Amino acid sequence: MKVLVPVKLVLDFNVKVRVKPDNSGVDLANVKMSMNPFDEISVEQAVRMQEAGMARETIAVSIGPNKAQETIRTALAMGIDRGIHVKTDAEVEPLAVAKILKAIVEGENPDLVILGKQAIDDDSNATGQMLAALMGWPQATFANEIIKDGDSLTVDREVDGGIQTVKVALPAIVTVDLRLNQPRYASLPNIMKAKRKPIEAKTPDDYGVDITPRLTTVKVSEPASRSAGVKVANAADLVVKLKSEGVI
């Protein structure tokens, strides 16, 4: 099985999000950027599949500026075989990402594309499903367990009511949820080794994909804030307060 793993460079999840004073977006200048946490889980899954002899080749793809190469290097250090960097400084929406990935899939012919269920910057939760539709492939989103049996995957999905199990014929798209695995830290020898692994340099034009955004950001603002209220001393005090609010 050949596995393709798209990875995205995002604002590190520990960094406080600051809206720019002119409301044009979120300030990304001079802040720590990292691999989208959900993508770390999909990278880990691909590497485990390779270690278990299920996958024979793993490829990481990232679409973005020069810095996106670092994200590919991280994936390579975790154990992915090689990378493809589609370089652009423009913001690329999930629809355009899915179109570029489709072109890559048609060239590489993977059996499985495994992605994070969403990126923690724009929170669209769309790329995997869009790629599945463009390819005409089945999908299993929000995976918390993946078992390969023959030419199909049996996937446990985290849904609102609990866990749903679906079986998808390969080739397929899987998007991963938080509890699929615990991503590893890359060891120093593996980080050194990753520097010698190949990364192919491409552009959206190479794939003939128009990445013009369909959504224009009118403004980005701070969410409505809540302020701290009062402290209560004991249960009687709390119950009185809640009664007077009319919520119990």
Add this chain to the structure above:
Amino acid sequence: MAILVIAEHDNENVKDATHKTVTAALAIGGEVDILVAGKDIKNVAAQVAKIAGVRKVLACDHVSLKRQLAEAMEQVIVPLMDDYDAVLAPDTTTGKNFMPRIAAKLDVMQISSISNVESADTFVRPIYAGNAMATVKSSDGKKVITVRSTAFAPAGGEGGSASVEAIAGPAGDLKSEFVKEELSKSDRPELTAAKIIISGGRGMGSGENFAIIEKVADKLGAAIGASRAAVDAGYVPNDYQVGQTGKVVAPELYIAVGISGAIQHLAGMKDSKIIVAINKDEDAPIFQISDYGWVADLFDAVPALEAELEKSGY
């Protein structure tokens, strides 16, 4: 302008998220129709026909739609879009699963989890786990939108008298199949529909300790939730999780017990009307957004709260 709303249901009853999505559709303006896709959905179709403001109900009753898997939903919805300018679904795990497929097939960029309608082409949506709100304008001819249902009031469930029209099921092959479902069974209200929620965090220490929360929930008729830390630790199942990547809730009363208040948890509950925090760490970030904070050991405080409620006749 004609808008199609995809109903959220369990083949027996319509879910409240549908009514809220109808409110968002009516805010965009125009004629609003509802698609009910499922198996043996007569009752659901009759329920949604009564929602105020709905013109027509399309009922698609087919065995392959029983679980509303994404491929089957795509095959039903995409052909219908010749007649509609926009399609809306709640941003539940069901809607999040199939809607981007519709968008890709229509060559449209989906607008995910909108929390406000500014105009027919401009919407507000949370980004960065709700740490910023983006106002976006779509240039696509057709709009594909998922709706954060906590941000909209439900459309009235009575008063409408829409006609119900049966439509054909999916025609193509399907490469995915349903195997099984393990849904949490509970007599308590659903998290997303509950008026009162009491949630436990890592401070609970174990799954067994959630028993003290259950006793308070029983007194108040509350749903039980959890932080990601409590779910990751295996105290409770994944469907308890409140937060950016779990369920987004906005009850009248939210009681956070032993929850420090990580950003991703706050994103899922900060639109609650009244927030109460019980935590022994007085510097916990949860207190900064709580209306009532109680600095105490939860193992003393929660039983004391239960006893006080008992005394007050709950």
